[in-house]
Amino acid sequence: MTTDDYNRKGEKFLELFNKGKEFTEELLRENQRLRYRLASVEATGAPSANQEEIQQLRAQMQVLADENRRLHERFREVEEENKDFATRYVEIEEQNNNLANLYVASYQLHSTLDFREVIQIVQEIVINLIGAEAFAILLLDEKTNELRTIACEEEAPWTGLENLTVRWGEGVLGKVAKSGEAYYVNQDIEGGEITLEKPLAAVPLKIKEHVIGQIVIYSLLQQKDSFSAVDYELFSLLAAHAATAIFSSKLYSQSERKLNTIQSFLDLLTTT
Amino acid sequence: MENTTFLVVEDSPTMRQLISFSLKRFKNARIIEAVDGVDALKKLSGERIDLILTDINMPVMDGLKLVSLVRQNAQLQNIPIIIITTEGAEEDRERGLALGANAYISKPIQSSHLIKTISELLSTALG
Numbered sequence: 001m002t003t004d005d006y007n008r009k010g011e012k013f014l015e016l017f018n019k020g021k022e023f024t025e026e027l028l029r030e031n032q033r034l035r036y037r038l039a040s041v042e043a044t045g046a047p048s049a050n051q052e053e054i055q056q057l058r059a060q061m062q063v064l065a066d067e068n069r070r071l072h073e074r075f076r077e078v079e080e081e082n083k084d085f086a087t088r089y090v091e092i093e094e095q096n097n098n099l100a101n102l103y104v105a106s107y108q109l110h111s112t113l114d115f116r117e118v119i120q121i122v123q124e125i126v127i128n129l130i131g132a133e134a135f136a137i138l139l140l141d142e143k144t145n146e147l148r149t150i151a152c153e154e155e156a157p158w159t160g161l162e163n164l165t166v167r168w169g170e171g172v173l174g175k176v177a178k179s180g181e182a183y184y185v186n187q188d189i190e191g192g193e194i195t196l197e198k199p200l201a202a203v204p205l206k207i208k209e210h211v212i213g214q215i216v217i218y219s220l221l222q223q224k225d226s227f228s229a230v231d232y233e234l235f236s237l238l239a240a241h242a243a244t245a246i247f248s249s250k251l252y253s254q255s256e257r258k259l260n261t262i263q264s265f266l267d268l269l270t271t272t
Numbered sequence: 273m274e275n276t277t278f279l280v281v282e283d284s285p286t287m288r289q290l291i292s293f294s295l296k297r298f299k300n301a302r303i304i305e306a307v308d309g310v311d312a313l314k315k316l317s318g319e320r321i322d323l324i325l326t327d328i329n330m331p332v333m334d335g336l337k338l339v340s341l342v343r344q345n346a347q348l349q350n351i352p353i354i355i356i357t358t359e360g361a362e363e364d365r366e367r368g369l370a371l372g373a374n375a376y377i378s379k380p381i382q383s384s385h386l387i388k389t390i391s392e393l394l395s396t397a398l399g
Contacts, residue, residue, distance in 0.1 A: 097383040223360030
């Protein structure tokens, strides 16, 4: 190797060394710049790109959480409304059922002028719609001022209903007839045992304030524990409608009898 | 459950009317009435019936006999039957169901309960 070769190698090495030096200086400058940037970021507290994203996401999460809470509240409200509607639906169903019973009862009571048929219909209503097992229908005999059984349904131990006689104003039944106010044992402050004189219910049959009889109930069908709301409505309906139906059918049969008598009398006159 | 034909077997006109009134909830329901078991069998021979509602205590032929005869008849045996009666004892219920009734309802009836029972039976019958 000649001296020139050594010189060329030395120059190349120097050139490399200078480039390395420049690179090192550049790295030091960048390092310093980053340190400065870091220091300034730490000093100002400004978020980095990631932190901004995190904060945006946190904000979105908060919005979603609020929305979720709002929806939960709305859901609870709707659930409450739904319960209210369900309750209302049941009430309307019950009301519908009650109205159907009342409609059918009044329709049937006024469907005939035959006295026996009217009594039969009253019995059907008391058995099928109210659910009575033992009961009696009493009518007032204005001559003796006594109420007497004209129809009944007996079921042990309730026997003797066929021959019930009640003096106007005497005992529970007599007082019901006199006052025109219905009697229910569950509303009786004295309560006590059910007897022939103190039944489960006694409903006066009234035309305006004029009492013509009463329906007396002693026991209910075994599947029925007590009177329901519609039963009291039916009792009110029976008190008025059964009374007019019984009264008008009675008048009709009496007038028919009189008409027949007069007709026979006229026939007799014309033939002689 | 449209265009359903019901046969109401009941000797009491009041109950027939009340049941028929409840059945009008079914769209285009056709209601045929019979006053006892014999009358019901006559109506069954001339009509296509989808469901029978029968009382137990009736003159001429009672409801239990009617249920039994319907179940023995090849043409009628699949018709759903509901017994509606004042007889509320458990043994009466068991007897009615054992004879082939699909449901047993004690009087006084709740219209909503009757409708629910009928809907369930018709759904089952229609598959």
